[in-house]
Amino acid sequence: MCVSLDFGYYFPRYKTLSSTRKEEFERLCTHIIDNPNMQIQLIGPKSLDNALSVPIDAAGLVAGHIAELFLGRTDILDRVLGHPLAFLFYTTRQAYLDAGGAMGGQFDPIRGAVMMEHKRLVEGFGAERPGVSPFLHEFGHMLDFVDIVLGGYRMTSDGMLPGLRKNDGAIFTPEARMLFIEGKQLERERYLALANSAARKPVSAYPIGHPYVFQNDGEFCAGYLELWLRNPNYFATQNPRLFDSYATLFKWDPRTAWPKDFDFYVLQNRAFFDSGEPLWPCGITVGEP
Numbered sequence: 001m002c003v004s005l006d007f008g009y010y011f012p013r014y015k016t017l018s019s020t021r022k023e024e025f026e027r028l029c030t031h032i033i034d035n036p037n038m039q040i041q042l043i044g045p046k047s048l049d050n051a052l053s054v055p056i057d058a059a060g061l062v063a064g065h066i067a068e069l070f071l072g073r074t075d076i077l078d079r080v081l082g083h084p085l086a087f088l089f090y091t092t093r094q095a096y097l098d099a100g101g102a103m104g105g106q107f108d109p110i111r112g113a114v115m116m117e118h119k120r121l122v123e124g125f126g127a128e129r130p131g132v133s134p135f136l137h138e139f140g141h142m143l144d145f146v147d148i149v150l151g152g153y154r155m156t157s158d159g160m161l162p163g164l165r166k167n168d169g170a171i172f173t174p175e176a177r178m179l180f181i182e183g184k185q186l187e188r189e190r191y192l193a194l195a196n197s198a199a200r201k202p203v204s205a206y207p208i209g210h211p212y213v214f215q216n217d218g219e220f221c222a223g224y225l226e227l228w229l230r231n232p233n234y235f236a237t238q239n240p241r242l243f244d245s246y247a248t249l250f251k252w253d254p255r256t257a258w259p260k261d262f263d264f265y266v267l268q269n270r271a272f273f274d275s276g277e278p279l280w281p282c283g284i285t286v287g288e289p
């Protein structure tokens, strides 16, 4: 498999690696794409023959995102790759809707599939640094639903990434779990304090995420993973324990690759809190340490 993508541009971590580790990253991408459980498909509208060939950039982008996250935890990745992982990209919005897609992208636990319009896979790559990444969000949902113990996908979400659950066996990372629960508790407290405050004018105690991700544990899981990858500097300042949870789980500090955040999400989230618009009810839970 030969991918002609500019890894250094699409995956900032790549640029921080030694030449040996760069080769490891590339081998990992090949390993991901060649895995028989991986299904990466391009699908056209119903009216056309659906057997379209997958553009090499789509396969490379999927593999690169996954490799960037799991380079230091191939033990977790190997467990994840033991499940059928489908990535279904649709050529048009209509093709996506015809297949049962909703909103801007989704993870379907019945099909075990991340589904979105193909063009959204490269969304956020037009500026100096990678930005908005619907793929990372939906992949976060996929990771939450992977059932490491029983195989396949669970039908309900508990908002925990593989390695954070006590029954995850050899990949369980107790320190990361403890930090995650403490950090999530703090986010929940900040959100509730804002929701219950008439003035809504905290100076430093904003939750990091948008009210959307406080609806339930699954959205929190997907949204915060994406925020950690795109705004690591702000994330670490606001909630160091939660930042360290991900850094411990993935054995990586994304600040080394991101001297400056992609702060679009942060600004948008803070603007929402400042707008005075009603907040979503808080539906996230915090598990037992």
Ligand SMILES: [Zn+2]
Pocket (backbone or CB within 6 Å): 137, 141, 218, 219, 222
């Ligand atoms: Zn979501």
